[in-house]
Amino acid sequence: MRVYLSFTFCQQNSMADDVSLDEEGIRKWMEKSLDMAHDALFNGEVPVGCLMVYKDEVIGKGRNCVNETRNATRHAEMVAIDEVIGWCEKSNQVKEAVFSKTVLYVTVEPCIMCAGALRLLHVPLVVYGCSNERFGGCGSVLNVHKDDIDNHGKPFKCISGIFAEEAIALLKDFYKGQNPNAPNPKIKPEKKPESLKMPKPADISNTQLHNTCTRDSSHTALK
Amino acid sequence: MAKKQKVSDCGVDNFNWKPTFVLSDDDTQPVELVNILAASITNRQDTSQILKSLSELFPLNGLHHLKRVKSCKGETKNDVALQIIICLASDQHSQSKHVSLKQIFGDKPFAGKGLGPPFLTKAAKFPPRTRQQFKDASIYWPTSFHEDKHLTRAIAGQLFTVSEKHKIQCYMEKAVAVAKTGKERGQAPIGAVIVDPINEEVIAVCHDLRNVGRHPFFHAAMICIDLVAASQGGGTYKYNEPGFYNKNSQYNSANQECKESSTSDVNSISGNHKDPCACNTNGEDGISTQQVTTDNIALLSGDKSGPYLCTGYDLYITHEPCIMCAMALVHSRINRVFYGIMCPNGALGSRYKIHTQSGLNHHFEVFKGILELDCNQLLKT
Numbered sequence: 001m002r003v004y005l006s007f008t009f010c011q012q013n014s015m016a017d018d019v020s021l022d023e024e025g026i027r028k029w030m031e032k033s034l035d036m037a038h039d040a041l042f043n044g045e046v047p048v049g050c051l052m053v054y055k056d057e058v059i060g061k062g063r064n065c066v067n068e069t070r071n072a073t074r075h076a077e078m079v080a081i082d083e084v085i086g087w088c089e090k091s092n093q094v095k096e097a098v099f100s101k102t103v104l105y106v107t108v109e110p111c112i113m114c115a116g117a118l119r120l121l122h123v124p125l126v127v128y129g130c131s132n133e134r135f136g137g138c139g140s141v142l143n144v145h146k147d148d149i150d151n152h153g154k155p156f157k158c159i160s161g162i163f164a165e166e167a168i169a170l171l172k173d174f175y176k177g178q179n180p181n182a183p184n185p186k187i188k189p190e191k192k193p194e195s196l197k198m199p200k201p202a203d204i205s206n207t208q209l210h211n212t213c214t215r216d217s218s219h220t221a222l223k
Numbered sequence: 224m225a226k227k228q229k230v231s232d233c234g235v236d237n238f239n240w241k242p243t244f245v246l247s248d249d250d251t252q253p254v255e256l257v258n259i260l261a262a263s264i265t266n267r268q269d270t271s272q273i274l275k276s277l278s279e280l281f282p283l284n285g286l287h288h289l290k291r292v293k294s295c296k297g298e299t300k301n302d303v304a305l306q307i308i309i310c311l312a313s314d315q316h317s318q319s320k321h322v323s324l325k326q327i328f329g330d331k332p333f334a335g336k337g338l339g340p341p342f343l344t345k346a347a348k349f350p351p352r353t354r355q356q357f358k359d360a361s362i363y364w365p366t367s368f369h370e371d372k373h374l375t376r377a378i379a380g381q382l383f384t385v386s387e388k389h390k391i392q393c394y395m396e397k398a399v400a401v402a403k404t405g406k407e408r409g410q411a412p413i414g415a416v417i418v419d420p421i422n423e424e425v426i427a428v429c430h431d432l433r434n435v436g437r438h439p440f441f442h443a444a445m446i447c448i449d450l451v452a453a454s455q456g457g458g459t460y461k462y463n464e465p466g467f468y469n470k471n472s473q474y475n476s477a478n479q480e481c482k483e484s485s486t487s488d489v490n491s492i493s494g495n496h497k498d499p500c501a502c503n504t505n506g507e508d509g510i511s512t513q514q515v516t517t518d519n520i521a522l523l524s525g526d527k528s529g530p531y532l533c534t535g536y537d538l539y540i541t542h543e544p545c546i547m548c549a550m551a552l553v554h555s556r557i558n559r560v561f562y563g564i565m566c567p568n569g570a571l572g573s574r575y576k577i578h579t580q581s582g583l584n585h586h587f588e589v590f591k592g593i594l595e596l597d598c599n600q601l602l603k604t
Contacts, residue, residue: 113548116547149568
């Protein structure tokens with residue numbers, strides 16, 4: 001598998017104070033997240049996978065299971081968060097303390113719902129692959145990751161663009177086959193696979209990432 | 224039919240709440256203006272020729288909602304003068320005090336013949352979406368208006384008949400009742416009910432469970448969505464709380480009651496509006512289970528004729544959902560949301576307006592203020 005480390009920090013000084021991470025670690029966890037996404041694809045789900053890492057230990061992993069549960073909120077992140085809660089209970093740890101020092105690695109930019117969920121838990125840092133032009137809550141559709149929201153704690157930081165092409169390739173594979181659980185009339189045959197959820201290839205180009213970086217940096221500067 | 228209903232409903236509309244349609248920012252924002260250059264038409268007979276020339280020379284790209292020609296009062300009482308938009312004003316035009324026809328037209332063949340001295344004025348930048356915006360925009364320069372009748376009625380609070388409001392109240396009372404149950408058990412006093420409005424069937428009932436340790440995401444809306452999933456043979460969690468319900472759980476008298484009540488409501492338009500509040504006694508021992516029935520097996524095995532997520536369903540919830548819950552409702556393709564009171568971090572009108580968010584693939588209507596007083600009362604000790 002090719003290795004991409006031309007990622008961009010969404011905000012300056014992106015190494016969150018509460019967590020330590022190095023390039024090698026990022027690569028390792030993102031590869032494992034991609035494995036989770038593969039598992040989703042294998043099970044007929046939108047191929048998104050993620051890990052939650054606390055003190056260099058995976059304490060939760062998840063992949064999309066919307067079709068299996070008939071619950072459209074069962075995104076990879078939500079599944080992984082459940083595992084973390086289970087881990088906390090089993091190992092007698094305080095959930096709030098653990099989440100505030102846990103990094104999420106996910107193959108696709110968290111959607112608006114998941115970004116809101118991560119804010120509720122005070123997760124400090126999210127590392128993701130490709131952007132999510134349809135639902136993204138970390139810059140694509142809304143800036144849930146950094147907006148001021150009552151009772152939602154501090155903004156979280158993002159590092160994006162790691163293994164983006166691999167993440168996109170998986171999504172393309174999925175949409176080639178269409179969602180088998182969607183009701184028939186909803187599928188418009190003229191829609192190209194790319195238009196369903198895929199970010200356009202251009203969206204993950206370095207230029208785009210660079211732009212994102214610039215915009216966010218200026219936001220930080222304004223503050 | 225609607226008229227007849229109105230007459231027979233007379234005197235029954237004594238609700239102490241009214242549904243407020245939660246508009247998008249586009250519908251509420253004040254009229255945004257652009258600077259334009261206009262001039263009066265000296266001779267009316269030249270109007271069509273001038274119009275043709277100007278349209279070719281300066282097409283109003285992106286401003287097609289504006290009427291090019293405006294009639295206004297002339298010098299004498301019965302005199303009507305015509306004014307015409309020459310073009311969009313550039314920054315240079317906007318800053319200079321006087322703009323001459325020569326400056327505008329330069330060496331072009333049509334040099335503004337038949338036009339009076341040009342003047343700077345303002346017009347609406349975007350086509351009006353509401354009647355109010357249309358009125359406001361027209362003060363500056365006439366604009367076309369394709370009225371969305373449904374939107375106008377929604378804004379005026381005229382979308383629901385009295386019998387529909389009875390039903391809305393009935394379902395919200397159910398949400399308030401279950402919220403009280405939750406409150407008694409140390410939870411946030413938030414209740415939610417998901418309803419299939421076509422069959423007038425309650426699909427799921429629950430209250431918030433985020434407190435007391437279970438799960439930080441057990442917000443009422445999230446649980447309700449999961450209960451709907453359970454009713455379709457899916458679902459993620461098991462809930463054994465009193466008052467909880469999903470369509471496929473064994474205990475379903477709550478649903479029967481509400482259905483009977485609302486059906487009688489529909490069938491007796493001639494006024495038998497017996498208090499549908501009677502239906503708020505959702506069973507205190509309603510238990511939600513995750514039993515897989517034969518129907519569910521059919522669903523799981525790929526039968527696509529059944530319900531899909533929350534498509535076509537309405538949510539009744541005492542409090543405005545947060546960003547997570549609001550987006551969960553988008554993912555679930557909810558039909559409409561009725562809520563009681565706003566929250567500072569709410570995402571269906573307060574902090575965000577997810578239901579009208581551009582870029583998202585599913586939008587829905589939201590009404591607030593349902594049983595506002597009762598919902599507010601929930602917050603008090």
